[in-house]
Amino acid sequence: MCGLVGAFNPLQSNVVDNDTLQKMRDRMAHRGPDGAGLWRSSDGGCALAHRRLAIIDLGPHATQPMRNREQSVAVVFNGEIYNHQEIRKQLEALGKYHWQTDHSDTEVLLHAYQEWGMDCVEKFYGMFSFAVYDARNPDRPQLNLVRDRMGVKPLYLARTDQGEWLFASEIKAFFAHPRMTPEMSNSALWHYLTFVVAPAPLTLFKGVYKVPAGWRIHIDHQGHAKAAQWWTESIMNTERLRESDISEQQAADELLSLLRTSVSRRMVSDVPFGALLSGGIDSSLIVALMAEQMDRPVTTFSVGYENEPAFNELDQARKVAKKFSTKHHETLITTRDAQNFIPEMVRLQDEPVADNVCIPLYFLSALVRQQGVPVVQVGEGADEHFLGYWWCAHYRAMLERSGSGNDLSGWIKSQWMRLRGHVSDQEAFNQRKKNGEPLFWGGAVSWWGEMRGRLTPNPGLFKGGADCPVDGLLPPPFAEPDSARVVTAMMAGHRDTDDILPMITFLEQRMRLPEHLLMRVDKMTMAHSVEARVPFLDHDVVRFAGKLPLSYKLKDNTGKYILKKAANGILDEETIVRKKQGFGAPMDHWLRQPDFSARCKAVLERSRLVRDGLIDKDYMNALMRDHVQSSSGYGSRIWTVLNAMIWHDYWIEGHEECF
Numbered sequence: 001m002c003g004l005v006g007a008f009n010p011l012q013s014n015v016v017d018n019d020t021l022q023k024m025r026d027r028m029a030h031r032g033p034d035g036a037g038l039w040r041s042s043d044g045g046c047a048l049a050h051r052r053l054a055i056i057d058l059g060p061h062a063t064q065p066m067r068n069r070e071q072s073v074a075v076v077f078n079g080e081i082y083n084h085q086e087i088r089k090q091l092e093a094l095g096k097y098h099w100q101t102d103h104s105d106t107e108v109l110l111h112a113y114q115e116w117g118m119d120c121v122e123k124f125y126g127m128f129s130f131a132v133y134d135a136r137n138p139d140r141p142q143l144n145l146v147r148d149r150m151g152v153k154p155l156y157l158a159r160t161d162q163g164e165w166l167f168a169s170e171i172k173a174f175f176a177h178p179r180m181t182p183e184m185s186n187s188a189l190w191h192y193l194t195f196v197v198a199p200a201p202l203t204l205f206k207g208v209y210k211v212p213a214g215w216r217i218h219i220d221h222q223g224h225a226k227a228a229q230w231w232t233e234s235i236m237n238t239e240r241l242r243e244s245d246i247s248e249q250q251a252a253d254e255l256l257s258l259l260r261t262s263v264s265r266r267m268v269s270d271v272p273f274g275a276l277l278s279g280g281i282d283s284s285l286i287v288a289l290m291a292e293q294m295d296r297p298v299t300t301f302s303v304g305y306e307n308e309p310a311f312n313e314l315d316q317a318r319k320v321a322k323k324f325s326t327k328h329h330e331t332l333i334t335t336r337d338a339q340n341f342i343p344e345m346v347r348l349q350d351e352p353v354a355d356n357v358c359i360p361l362y363f364l365s366a367l368v369r370q371q372g373v374p375v376v377q378v379g380e381g382a383d384e385h386f387l388g389y390w391w392c393a394h395y396r397a398m399l400e401r402s403g404s405g406n407d408l409s410g411w412i413k414s415q416w417m418r419l420r421g422h423v424s425d426q427e428a429f430n431q432r433k434k435n436g437e438p439l440f441w442g443g444a445v446s447w448w449g450e451m452r453g454r455l456t457p458n459p460g461l462f463k464g465g466a467d468c469p470v471d472g473l474l475p476p477p478f479a480e481p482d483s484a485r486v487v488t489a490m491m492a493g494h495r496d497t498d499d500i501l502p503m504i505t506f507l508e509q510r511m512r513l514p515e516h517l518l519m520r521v522d523k524m525t526m527a528h529s530v531e532a533r534v535p536f537l538d539h540d541v542v543r544f545a546g547k548l549p550l551s552y553k554l555k556d557n558t559g560k561y562i563l564k565k566a567a568n569g570i571l572d573e574e575t576i577v578r579k580k581q582g583f584g585a586p587m588d589h590w591l592r593q594p595d596f597s598a599r600c601k602a603v604l605e606r607s608r609l610v611r612d613g614l615i616d617k618d619y620m621n622a623l624m625r626d627h628v629q630s631s632s633g634y635g636s637r638i639w640t641v642l643n644a645m646i647w648h649d650y651w652i653e654g655h656e657e658c659f
Helices: 018-026 084-095 105-125 169-176 186-195 248-265 279-292 314-325 335-349 358-370 384-385 391-403 409-420 425-434 449-455 483-491 500-526 539-547 561-567 573-577 596-605 617-629 635-652
Strands: 002-008 035-040 046-052 074-082 126-134 141-147 156-157 163-168 208-210 215-219 225-229 275-277 301-307 327-335 373-376 531-533
Touching: 002 126, 018 035, 018 046, 018 163, 018 169, 035 301, 035 358, 046 074, 046 126, 074 105, 084 105, 105 126, 105 141, 105 208, 105 358, 126 225, 141 539, 141 561, 156 169, 163 169, 186 449, 186 500, 186 635, 208 335, 225 301, 225 531, 248 279, 248 539, 248 561, 275 279, 275 358, 279 314, 279 561, 279 573, 301 314, 301 358, 301 391, 314 327, 314 573, 335 358, 335 500, 335 596, 384 539, 384 561, 391 500, 500 531, 596 617, 596 635, 617 635
Parallel strands: 275 301, 275 373, 301 327, 373 531
Antiparallel strands: 002 046, 002 163, 035 046, 074 126, 126 141, 141 215, 156 163, 156 208, 215 225
16 A cells, blocks of 8 residues: 556656655655655656555565566556465466566566556456556557556546646645646536535546546557546446345355455455454454454454444444454544544545544544554445445335325425434425436435525536546536536446436445545545555455345345345344444534534635635525534534535645634
């Protein structure tokens, strides 16, 4: 796990100077405290740099950027290839390559690219983003940028006004370059307010793009860039098994076998490793499967909140830790801790991820590193692929009732009040159906419908040009203030009219999982030089989940049914059937605390987003006042807007004191 950065322009021989490149690289020093490297091509058209977090092959020969013997191919790599030893044996059998390391997965990547070109990624089990410079034909140098199937590792791209391509693991690296100035993308802000993250390939920074999960970008010898999706498997185009093809027990047994293998793959490490443990079924099953395969206790880590028992799962985590005799560690967060961390959170995130879980993740990762454990396994991905969220049953019921011709408004109102605590735009669901829009937009959708109209009364201000310099990367609807069109663009060619459940999994996999959940994990763990591995996102597990009958995932309104069945006999029944609590923070309560609330009001008062007419100040004030004085439950929506304001204050306005 590392941080990479580089520049490429085959039409000039003086890409970014070494001093600037080093500054860009070292803005990500937290991603790689164990070493740093820098390399330039002989023609000066490419420069690569790297910060190293040493996890596999700790020796000096495994440092990056790594080149082949002829210096014609160079790579910088962020991530891990878990099956690198098997691939190395295949390459060694060819007798073609000079090996300079004992067991570096980076060197396997380098020679695998030499042997199979970009098809090499199909062989990799792992999480990765990387850049490969290829000048084997010196007259036609090229660059390839790749992000892994699920988007566990980030990769960003920008182009200067002089045609120089820049790429990095974190956006902040770009702004050490003299020709890069942080500006906000208004269209990305619109969609951020909807989805709580900017959907890939957009970022909140104008001219800076994310490589989407499972995509790659090729830049040729003339500097022309073209994007393509290399991981195309999808639940929407997968032929699902029928119940007659596989029994529940067979499915549970196969899933458990795949998870054992996945957990085992993610125990490949030359440094200590452990697991984050919430006490829920996902993290508990990971700990159980690790304990089966280890000859020492699993090291586990949990976080809680001081004086917030409703948000603490520490007791349940302790029970699991005791059952599996783990070496358990805990930390507690106070309101003051959270409040004081927010400016640093904004800096670490680069662009806002409006999820308060970033706060506990940061402090939990600090504990992990303090205990000398650079690698942990985490439970992200299970809910998305096994329908573990409440809204899966909720949206299916809506669709069924809609199909029966019933008026949905009263039912939706009662359900929404039960599940969300308040209702303001329940008619939006009916309106989506009437307009022919997808009913489901995402599990974390924040601002839409009537409330959205009041928050952002001037949608014309959010229009942006579709001037992305990479062919095939940015769909035109992403530049418009209409988030329904973003969802429709993602669903193009993938509409499944038989059931809404595949659509939910598909959209969560395309947007919320890689750009929200996985980025909060990446940014907060790497802030402390900790590598997080995600066994539920092994592509064998994801592929199998996609083939399962939907009834095996959601049965009798119980999500993750087959996963729970697979855990029988391994976890206690209490852990398996326990109602999902979710890993969250008491943001609603924090926003009602006088000091915290006062800081939020100060952010609103000085925000440029208000002065420029993008956000309605009076409406936000009314919401914040109502939230403090009642149990309205507007906290997540308020936090989404405040995140954007604090981000803009720090990154665009340049104010260090942003909260």
